[in-house]
Amino acid sequence: MATPAQAEQLNHFKTPEIPLPDYENFEFDSKETPEYIAKIRAALDSPRKSHVLNNAYGVPQATPFVSGEISKEAATFLASIKPQWLLQLLYDQVLDVYEGERIIGSYTVSIARVPNDVRQFVFHITSRFITDTGGVQTEEIFDGIVTDKLETVCEKHTFTEESSTISIDNKRYVECQPNESYAVSVLRGDGEKVSTWLNVYTLGEVKGYVSECAHVLLSRLFSSEEAVPENFHVMALDAFGHFREVQYRKLKSRMMTFRPYKLDCFGFSRELAAGKEQTLHKVEEFFLNRRLIYREEAEREVMIKTHAIPPWKPTHYVAPVDLQVAQSTAMEEHxxxxxxxxxxxxxxxxxxxxxxxxxxxxxxxxxxxxxxxxxxxxxxxxxxxxxxxxxxxxxxxxxxxxxxxxxxxxxxxxxxxxxxxxxxxxxxxxxxxxxxx
Structure with missing residues (x-):
């Protein structure tokens, strides 16, 4: 049974469900409030199609039209995950972030089990990406709760950008929380008051999606397991509530030094297990962060190939279906x-x-x-x-x-x-x- 301190910790991460926006009384930042509300209502009342509506910034964005669903191989694998596999992944990891040969920051990942009912396995995942280049300091934090079936209970995304040399002071807090029928992404300011609703969408038409925190858990699991299923396609949810299709594939094992966790600038491929991933097989005992764990240096990498609407591009453009389902290489060329x-x-x-x-x-x-x-x-x-x-x-x-x-x-x-x-x-x-x- 959880101690009072553990129960308090669990309650801290269990955020209340986000209700659907109060369209009559909510104050949007966009100047096109009536039009935005009408389009959101219409989108919720009818099946999602590949039409365009304005987001809360007033910028046209694509609705989360999805051309594919989770692959059968991925669904089978997710259903077969054993909690014991995930219990081997509970360790902290710190990687240096490089620009060329120069270290400009760090990427830290922490995975821990949240005290809960003994019949359930719930994991708290936190990733922190910090860089300092040219006098500009950035910090991006993903903090979420994921079940042993990679179901996302909630996820918070905090981004901060500051500079001592140029006029930059950019902060945002995004919270994505699904329930059985819909999900809402909200953007909060410095206070607790909701400043902008970013996206509202129904979940019935999208199957098998994983959040950024679930990606961390899944990629680490793939690094520690030999058998990664072929044709592993899932839907990913980014920080703004938009979907992208993701394919996991294992690259040929090779020796390499520690390299940074890196999301490339166009969002097509991502090395989530870059460098020598530290997996928890019983090879060598040592203390790390006051916890006894087991580790070996694994020489495997997991590459994520993504395509759909790239994150660097304003999400106003709905790619044709033939582009959405094209191979990643072809998408990169486009x-x-x-x-x-x-x-x-x-x-x-x-x-x-x-x-x-x-x-x-x-x-x-x-x-x-x-x-x-x-x-x-x-x-x-x-x-x-x-x-x-x-x-x-x-x-x-x-x-x-x-x-x-x-x-x-x-x-x-x-x-x-x-x-x-x-x-x-x-x-x-x-x-x-x-x-x-």
């Missing part, structure tokens, strides 16, 4: 985008320091963050990417994918003609900026 830097990072920031407009959806950790820097003059539209993108190869994207709804996704100084004036003004207005003032 979605990679060329960005050539013709000025240094410092001079570019200084030149356009007073005309920065950032997409809220793009405030991922600094290594995945894309800033679109705009001026109110229609012919001066520039794209800027941070220094960490310098090693990514340049691949042109399909031009028609860059013009949907007039949202400017990328431009460089030489190779692309700026979008027309109306598109620039439309983009600025979507963020509450009046270009005529």
């Amino acid at each position: 979605w990679y985008i060329q960005m050539r830097r013709t000025e240094s990072q410092a001079s570019f920031k200084k030149k356009f320091a007073n005309t920065v407009v950032k997409f809220p959806q793009l405030t991922q950790p600094l290594k995945e963050m894309v800033h679109l820097i705009l001026t109110v003059r229609p012919d001066d539209v520039f794209a800027f990417v941070s220094e960490c993108f310098r090693n990514w190869k340049d691949i042109y994207a399909e031009p028609e994918l860059l013009n949907s709804n007039g949202m400017i996704l990328s431009l460089d100084h030489c190779d692309r003609k700026p979008e027309p004036q109306a598109a620039v003004y439309q983009l600025l207005r979507s963020f509450g900026v009046n270009p005529n003032e």
Whole structure:
């Protein structure tokens, strides 16, 4: 039976269910409140289709239309998971984050069992990603509760970005919590009051999805088990309540040094078990964080291949079904985008320091963050990417994918003609900026 301290700890993580928004009294941040409410209501009252509605920022976003479901192999594997397998994964891990050969931060993962009914296995998973580059400090925390069948009870996502050299003070708190019929993602400010509802969707049409915290548990399980099923496809839920299709596959074992946990800038592949993953087989006894655990250095990697709507792109574009179900390689060819830097990072920031407009959806950790820097003059539209993108190869994207709804996704100084004036003004207005003032 749980002690009072353990019960208090469990209650701390058991957040109450988030109710559906009070449409009549809720104050949205968007200026298009009536239209937003009407579209949300219509979406909830009818089956989800691949239509577009505005999110709480007033920016068009795709509804969570999903072209596929969990694969049979994945469903079979998830149903066969034994709690004893997961009990071997209860250890902390710290990896250095590199930029080139320089350590710029750390990635910490903690998995622990939550005191609960002895007949149930519930796990508390926390991941913390911290970087410090160019005077900009970022911290991203995922904190969630996952069952032994990888069912997400709740998940909280906190992102903080600060700088001592440039004007950046960006904080957000997102909470995604499903129940049997629907799920709600909310964005909170510094206080406890809900500031913005991001997404509301029904769960009946989406099967087999896992959260970011469940990804951590699943990838660690795959690192410790020899038999990873083929055709392991599941649906993943990102921090904004949008779905992406994810395929797990095991790469060929090879020796490598510790490398950073890394989510690539376009969201297509992710090394969740990068480096020598520490698995808990009874090989060597030692104390770590005052707990006796067993560890061996495993030389296996697990690669996640994702495709659908990339996280770096404003979620206003609904990819055709043939693109959504295409192979990951083909998706990369469609979605990679060329960005050539013709000025240094410092001079570019200084030149356009007073005309920065950032997409809220793009405030991922600094290594995945894309800033679109705009001026109110229609012919001066520039794209800027941070220094960490310098090693990514340049691949042109399909031009028609860059013009949907007039949202400017990328431009460089030489190779692309700026979008027309109306598109620039439309983009600025979507963020509450009046270009005529």
